[in-house]
Amino acid sequence: MQMNKSVDVFAATNPAFLSLVLLSFIEGYNEEADGGLPFTLAILPIPIILSGDLDTTFEGTNIRTGFYSWVKQNPAIVVNLNNRINESIEYIQPAISYGVARKTIKIDDKGRLWGLSQNTANYYNSATLGRIFKNSKRLGNWIGQIKSTKTVFNHLGLEV
Secondary structure, eight states: OOTTOOHHHHHHTOHHHHHHHHHHHHHHHHHHHSSOEEGGGGGSHHHHHTOGGGGGGGTTOOTTTOHHHHHHHOGGGTTTHHHHHHHHHHHHHHHHHHHHHTTSEEEOTTSEEEEOGGGSOOGGGOTTTHHHHHHHHHHHHHHHHHOOHHHHHHHTTOOO
């Protein structure tokens, strides 16, 4: 790790914190899809939710807004998303590993992810971070309503 990383960057790349961002996304997906999150979709929440410039795209949305409408109203989401994902990969794997080790994320025999929030404190009510977790869960809800990895990737301009 480079020593010149700011405290904010260090905190935002912390596997414990990132595992909670993933957990929120996974739980949202699990609720809507009535199934486990395909492993390939686990690359989405960290680069989208932790992009400061995309934070405002969640303002005024709710679970009924839906993924398609959100992307259509905010075309900036797909700009450089591939680069954002590539830059986040090194942080996603440790976040998943941390969540599995702490028993907050479970990987089933089909490679699908399940959230186990009963093994965490009530992190949604954090005054400073609650918005991040709520946005991550909302993104998971929207994507869970679609139930198609290929469709999600296509709408984000990503190749499967």
